[in-house]
Amino acid sequence: MSxxxxxxxxxxxxxxxxxxxxxxxxxxxxxxxxxxxxxxxRVMLRLDGETVVTADPEIGFLHTGIEKQAExxxxxxxxxVVDRADYLAPLSNSLxxxxxxxKLLGIQNIPPRAQxxxxxxxxxxxxxxxxxxxxxxAMDLGAQSIFMYAFEMRERILEIMEFVxxxxxxxxxxxxxxxxxxxxxxxxxxxxDFIGRFPERLSDIRAILEKNIIIMDRLIGVGKMxxxxxxxxxxxxxxxxxxxxxxxxxxxxxxxxxxxxxxxICTRTSGDSYARFVVRLDEMYEAWRIIKQAREKFPDGPVxxxxxKILPPPKTEIQHSMEALIHHFKLVSSGFNVPExxxxxxxxxxRGELGMYVTSAGGNKPWRVRWRPPSFYNLQALRKLAxxxxxxxxVAIIGSLDPVFGEVDR
Amino acid sequence: MAEVKAGRAxxxxxxxxxxxxLGASLLDAxxxxxxxxxxxxxxxxxxxxxxxxxNGFNLLLDIGATDHHPLTPRFEISYHFLALPEDAVAxxxxxxxxxxxxxxxRVFPDDRDPVVPSLCGRWPNADWPExxxxxxxxxxxxxxxxxxxxLMPDDWEGYPLRKDYPLRGLNRRFNPGGLPGPVPPVVTK
Amino acid sequence: MEMSPQQPFITxxxxxxxxxxxxxxxxxxxxxxxxxxxxxxxxxxxxYDTSRFGAEVFRSSPRQSDLMIVSGRxxxxxxxxxxxxxxxxxxxxxxxxxxxxxxxGGIFDNYAVLPGVDSILPVDVYVPGCPPSPxxxxxxxxxxxxxxxxxxxxxxxxxx
Numbered sequence: 102m103s104x105x106x107x108x109x110x111x112x113x114x115x116x117x118x119x120x121x122x123x124x125x126x127x128x129x130x131x132x133x134x135x136x137x138x139x140x141x142x143r144v145m146l147r148l149d150g151e152t153v154v155t156a157d158p159e160i161g162f163l164h165t166g167i168e169k170q171a172e173x174x175x176x177x178x179x180x181x182v183v184d185r186a187d188y189l190a191p192l193s194n195s196l197x198x199x200x201x202x203x204k205l206l207g208i209q210n211i212p213p214r215a216q217x218x219x220x221x222x223x224x225x226x227x228x229x230x231x232x233x234x235x236x237x238x239a240m241d242l243g244a245q246s247i248f249m250y251a252f253e254m255r256e257r258i259l260e261i262m263e264f265v266x267x268x269x270x271x272x273x274x275x276x277x278x279x280x281x282x283x284x285x286x287x288x289x290x291x292x293x294d295f296i297g298r299f300p301e302r303l304s305d306i307r308a309i310l311e312k313n314i315i316i317m318d319r320l321i322g323v324g325k326m327x328x329x330x331x332x333x334x335x336x337x338x339x340x341x342x343x344x345x346x347x348x349x350x351x352x353x354x355x356x357x358x359x360x361x362x363x364x365x366i367c368t369r370t371s372g373d374s375y376a377r378f379v380v381r382l383d384e385m386y387e388a389w390r391i392i393k394q395a396r397e398k399f400p401d402g403p404v405x406x407x408x409x410k411i412l413p414p415p416k417t418e419i420q421h422s423m424e425a426l427i428h429h430f431k432l433v434s435s436g437f438n439v440p441e442x443x444x445x446x447x448x449x450x451x452r453g454e455l456g457m458y459v460t461s462a463g464g465n466k467p468w469r470v471r472w473r474p475p476s477f478y479n480l481q482a483l484r485k486l487a488x489x490x491x492x493x494x495x496v497a498i499i500g501s502l503d504p505v506f507g508e509v510d511r
Numbered sequence: 512m513a514e515v516k517a518g519r520a521x522x523x524x525x526x527x528x529x530x531x532x533l534g535a536s537l538l539d540a541x542x543x544x545x546x547x548x549x550x551x552x553x554x555x556x557x558x559x560x561x562x563x564x565x566n567g568f569n570l571l572l573d574i575g576a577t578d579h580h581p582l583t584p585r586f587e588i589s590y591h592f593l594a595l596p597e598d599a600v601a602x603x604x605x606x607x608x609x610x611x612x613x614x615x616x617r618v619f620p621d622d623r624d625p626v627v628p629s630l631c632g633r634w635p636n637a638d639w640p641e642x643x644x645x646x647x648x649x650x651x652x653x654x655x656x657x658x659x660x661x662l663m664p665d666d667w668e669g670y671p672l673r674k675d676y677p678l679r680g681l682n683r684r685f686n687p688g689g690l691p692g693p694v695p696p697v698v699t700k
Numbered sequence: 701m702e703m704s705p706q707q708p709f710i711t712x713x714x715x716x717x718x719x720x721x722x723x724x725x726x727x728x729x730x731x732x733x734x735x736x737x738x739x740x741x742x743x744x745x746x747x748y749d750t751s752r753f754g755a756e757v758f759r760s761s762p763r764q765s766d767l768m769i770v771s772g773r774x775x776x777x778x779x780x781x782x783x784x785x786x787x788x789x790x791x792x793x794x795x796x797x798x799x800x801x802x803x804x805g806g807i808f809d810n811y812a813v814l815p816g817v818d819s820i821l822p823v824d825v826y827v828p829g830c831p832p833s834p835x836x837x838x839x840x841x842x843x844x845x846x847x848x849x850x851x852x853x854x855x856x857x858x859x860x
Binding site for chain 2: 166329346348454469477482485511
Binding site for chain 1: 732
């Protein structure tokens with residue numbers, strides 16, 4: 102079923118066919134421009150009446166060549182393109198890349214302040230991403246107002262992001278060896294304000310949606326996946342947890358000091374779209390709990406390691422010291438070399454286990470950055486989930502899988 | 512064979528079994544910083560995967576490729592596996608979460624005709640990543656039911672993620688000015 | 701347009717009436733490509749609220765929309781589809797190229813991404829930024845309104 106193969110579009114109706122017959126089906130091309138495909142996905146649906154017989158997602162309409170681009174940038178520069186893969190959670194992407202590069206470099210002593218800020222912002226990103234999913238998914242199901250609530254809350258997070266990093270979406274704030282800049286004055290007040298407001302806002306949305314009869318009707322029992330099937334199809338993140346498997350990279354393979362935070366893995370056992378929806382609501386609350394703990398322990402100190410071979414010296418030093426100037430020039434013009442080796446680093450992105458298999462050939466550019474994009478694998482399971490459901494349910498299932506095409510296609 | 516680090520009991524048993532099952536097909540077994548890994552020849556992939564699966568690695572995390580050009584062997588196909596304990600999958604959820612393990616297989620197929628056995632018969636989710644590797648690297652998967660391009664257009668020429676493929680492509684189809692060439696011509700007023 | 705206080709009717713020229721109608725209800729197409737699409741969605745959110753300018757009605761069908769916001773990088777695979785969508789839109793139609801990637805390819809100077817959507821579509825307004833903030837997109841919308849009021853497609857900026 103390729104783009105150039107037009108035979109699929111031929112819907113010659115065989116009048117002798119009976120309902121339920123193989124020949125009595127219709128092929129419907131959904132997408133790539135479709136409001137509920139959350140981007141540029143095309144699904145070839147074979148329909149019997151209104152029931153889906155087969156669903157074949159076609160991807161690649163947003164293939165950006167990010168992996169190739171990253172190979173052609175210095176290690177530190179590649180953070181910028183890495184950000185743009187999963188554009189709903191850019192900081193999760195750069196966190197994964199940065200951790201992988203730090204492991205290859207053997208950097209162990211990331212300052213505690215940077216660690217705490219990394220966790221804090223990764224969780225803020227998680228909330229922002231889940232809010233977009235919630236808003237757009239609810240809109241797919243016909244609830245317009247939730248979109249407004251969700252985006253209003255998301256704006257508050259983006260405001261903090263812009264205040265700290267200068268960018269609303271692609272922050273590129275995590276760097277190999279720490280953070281790009283320290284937080285400005287007044288950051289903690291903003292965080293306190295957010296921490297104070299968020300639970301009430303979240304419970305507002307919960308109150309509207311969780312027991313809403315339309316939402317329950319549209320989602321319960323739709324796109325069901327047992328735990329074994331979820332494992333078989335390589336699902337991770339909220340979808341795996343909604344099927345009852347308590348696997349979370351933050352608990353299983355802790356990074357950035359997640360082992361010091363107290364939070365629960367949110368699971369449901371029914372494995373349908375409704376379970377995924379509730380798991381995401383729960384996860385937002387858990388993310389808030391982590392942010393609150395990070396705020397409480399917020400330490401003083403530097404946000405970068407003190408290594409002039411990795412990070413440039415502060416500007417004031419460059420103006421006085423010749424050596425500092427040389428370091429700065431060297432880093433800007435040719436970057437730094439990373440020892441030869443390969444490493445698999447994973448983080449828990451809002452969509453699941455985001456892994457990067459980074460290979461270094463000893464040069465100043467990554468030899469290969471291979472993604473393990475969670476939504477690539479999650480979306481693939483649409484072939485399993487969609488058949489047997491109605492066309493309208495396919496929309497609900499795609500929404501509950503939460504694919505981000507920047508990440509699926511890279 | 513390198514020594515196996517302590518605390519990786521599941522993978523230690525697996526490595527021992529791999530050594531017994533594969534014999535000469537097992538080229539190397541390393542306990543890397545992130546996880547244990549085994550380097551095998553392409554012909555030994557399916558038995559190795561069966562051994563991996565029999566040792567509890569039930570989730571196929573990723574299939575990826577790396578081009579080591581101009582080194583030989585050129586292509587590396589890396590398989591990442593995750594072991595989720597069976598009781599966690601069966602529904603008894605421990606509150607603290609499961610304690611899984613990861614494992615990596617690396618395969619270096621032949622340079623002139625890179626072919627690797629397909630894992631589609633073992634895991635349904637091997638389909639798309641294998642198509643992606645075929646699309647971007649030109650490595651074929653023997654036994655794949657539907658091996659065609661997935662990310663690039665069907666009529667695309669070349670395999671973009673190979674190291675000898677230029678970053679800007681061989682022939683951009685939608686150049687400003689419409690002229691083909693490796694680098695878009697500069698548009699001047 | 702002239703309105704006399706004594707008489708309950710308006711006199712105007714047909715041209716000006718058409719322009720007034722076109723500027724006051726620009727209906728964009730629901731077509732999100734990449735990162736910028738999220739910021740494009742934000743302009744209908746309560747904080748930015750483009751319904752103030754009559755542009756909040758995102759139409760899912762190209763047949764019903766006046767404005768195509770190219771929100772994100774255009775991959776080679778997507779380019780023919782984009783052109784087809786543009787051809788399906790009824791005249792008069794406008795295009796906003798949102799963000800660095802749509803305008804020039806941005807940081808992705810590689811085999812996969814189109815070096816600027818203006819190689820396949822006539823673009824009316826370019827918005828810089830990666831991604832542009834919703835304010836920037838609203839400014840572009842205002843710019844487009846001014847352009848329509850000043851003569852519509854006569855003075856487009858694009859190279860076509």
